[in-house]
Amino acid sequence: MxxxxxxxxxxxxxxxxxxxxxxxxxxxxxxxxxxxxxxxxxxxxxxxxxxxxxxxxxxxxxxxxxxxxLGLAACPVEILLDISSHLDIDSIFNFSLACKILNGVFNKNKIMILLEVLSKEFSPFDELLQVYTAVAEDIKGRTYYQPRMVVFKRFPGDTGYTIGPQPGHIHHGANYSAASRPGISTVRKAAGVASSGVAVLAEDDLRPILRMCRLVRQWEQLFPQMRWFHHPEDCRALNEQELPRLRRAFYRWWLYGTYFHGEWTRPQAGHPMPFVLDVRTSQMRRHSTAELMELLDLHETMKDVILHYICPRLDPTYQLSYDPLPLMEQVSREHSLNAMWNDQSKWARIVKTYAKLGPEELMHYFENIYSYTRKRLITEIRLQRPTFNLDQESLQGVIRCVLEERQLVDDLPIVPEDCEGGILDFRGERDLQRIKYGRDGRADGTLPPGVPPVRQLSRYSPRGDDGEYLEEEMHSVFDVHGYTAMLQA
Structure with a gap:
């Protein structure tokens, strides 16, 4: 070639x-x-x-x-799960939508991934699950309350992932009686103990639980606005110590309302009294005095939501009324907590009646109250709750009963004030006293040692008031002030 x-x-x-x-x-x-x-x-x-x-x-x-x-998609599943454990709930869902591989890893390990992040972001998560698993049988004919053990089945054949109190490991409070010592299971053993034993949850329960978490997040965002409603210049975001207190109080308020403020049959006909074997006071005895102050602080904030968003829809002239308004802004938070727990004035009855609304209902009315007329508001609540105006909220009275049993009614230095205390930090020496009063809860909800129970003879319970009869007073006030034409319009 x-x-x-x-x-x-x-x-x-x-x-x-x-x-x-x-x-x-x-x-x-x-x-x-x-x-x-x-x-x-x-x-x-x-x-x-x-x-x-x-x-x-x-x-x-x-x-x-x-x-x-392949970037992250090429990583082992163990590394992807570890990455997910450091993300918040929104980032986890966005992360799972990045590609089919990550989405497949998420779907196969959904329960394990979500339980880990929910336990961190919504702690104490086990108390939120107590709200989710609450049923009417928990309080029917009971005098003592005990939480149930929650078990998540992550996959078919799984023995389960346990959340909350376990047999022999009750941890809510520092004081124990013989009934709460190791060896006594949370499974119902006596007719006087309120507990359904074990609740088994699966993947289908995640969606409603996530809806509850979304509601909790909404209240976390709204709480500072309403907590400093009368002092907006001091309003701020909650710090790392205050957020868990808010969620803890919120879950307990929610659970109490689920049991005793809804349409379920009341376990006791009368108003709560100290030293009585009552499942309502038993539930509150489990919590320390410092935690009860957090609960009262949240309860007072919810009353502010009712006062400033629901009451004006019931009667636009309430500020012109000659009836004293002890729960309004001219009264300090400390005075309202100490002296107004048994107030039965007109607006106190209305506020205490609407205080039975749950967090989802209150959030709905907070966001949509201006689309409700007075008649529509009352009618809608009565349709949803036929027995709504038969009684008032009892949470504040129950907490006072527990404080009387502990002899702390008249001299308690950690009562919440307008801009500090309760869920908020005191930013002073009283934060140390919060620790002192944070150890007197009773894990089994029983009376203090050596205190005999008292039989409740009274069946008196203050009747509720949904504002139906405010219309007659509205006419008289409008006539006095010359607003008859406005009323007719």
Missing amino acids: PASQLQTKTSAMAHNTSRSMYSPNAGVSRLLPSKSRRTQKLGLLDYPVLYPDTEFPYIDSPASIHVPV
């Missing part, structure tokens, strides 16, 4: 080799069948092998398989 032809052929071969090396689809038709040119499985990897700057996924040659470049 002439030298010129040999040089030309060599140059052409070099050119073709160079093209094949840098071609995006080099070796695809040679190595893969025509139906498999876009994807290929490598052992246990069930996803396409992608190369940067290529149009299609491909495999070079069996002898020189390159390591696939």
Whole structure:
């Protein structure tokens, strides 16, 4: 072969080799069948092998398989689960939508991933699950309250992931009686103990639990606005110590309302009294005095929501009324907590009646109250709660009974004030006293040692008032002030 032809052929071969090396689809038709040119499985990897700057996924040659470049999707499942454990709930869902691989990892480990993040973001999460698993049988014919153990089944055949108090490990409070010592299970053993034993949850329960968590987040955002409603110049975000206090008080307020403020049959006909074997006071005895102050602080904030958003819809002239308004803004928080727990004035009855509304209902009316007329508001609540105006809220009275049993009614230095205390920090020496009064809860909800129970003879319970009869007073006030035409309009 002439030298010129040999040089030309060599140059052409070099050119073709160079093209094949840098071609995006080099070796695809040679190595893969025509139906498999876009994807290929490598052992246990069930996803396409992608190369940067290529149009299609491909495999070079069996002898020189390159390591696939897939970013986070190429990480082991253990690393992906560890990454998820450091994300918040919104970021986890966004992370799972990044690609099919991450979405598959999330779906296969959904319960484990969500339980870990929910336990951190919504602590104490076990108390929120007590609200979710509450049933009417928990309080029917009971005199003592005990929480149930919650078990999550993560997959078929799983023994379960336990959340909350376990048999022999009751931890709510510092004081124990013989009934709460190790060896006594939370499974119902006596007719006087309120506990359904064990509640088994599965993946289908995650959606309603997430809805509850979303509601908790809404109240976390609204609470500072209403807590400093009378002092907006001091309003601020809650710190890392205050947020868990808010959630803890919120869950307990929610649970108490579920049991004793809804349409379920009341376990006791009369108003709560101290030293009585009552499941209502038993539930509050489990909590320390410092935690009861947090609960009262939240309860007072909820009354402010009612006073400033629901009451004006019931009667636009309430500020012109000559009836004293002890719960309004001219009264300090401390005075309202100490002296107004048994107030039965007109507006006190109305506020205490609407204080039976749950967190979801209150949030709905807070966001949509201006679309409600007075008549529509009363009618809608009566349709949803036929026995709504038969009684008033009893939480504040129950807490006072527990304080009387502990002899702390008249001299308690950690009562919440207008801008500090309760859920908020005192920012002083009283924060140390909060620790002192944080250890007197009774884990089994019984009376203090050596205190005999008292039989409740009275069946008196203050009747509720939903504001139905305010219309007559509205007419008289409008006539006095010359607003008859406005009323007719």
